[in-house]
Amino acid sequence: MNEPIQLDLFEDHQQPEDSILNGMYYERTSGKFVSYVLGRRHFEVTPCRCLGDKEWKERMMRERAI
Secondary structure, eight states: OOOOOOOOTTOOOOOOGGGSOOEEEEETTTTEEEEEETTEEEEEEOTTTOOSOHHHHHHHHHHSBO
């Protein structure tokens, strides 16, 4: 007889954590700051309306550009 197949319903099938975006990023194509939560786009804001100071914005544009 065939043995029954048991499925693991709680097995984690997500992407590796390194590839999931979390936090604020600067999107070069749109020229906006974009917020991601667990890999999903949450909101976007133009640099002039972003609440961060000038130094923070420049650092994000360099270090976290996508």
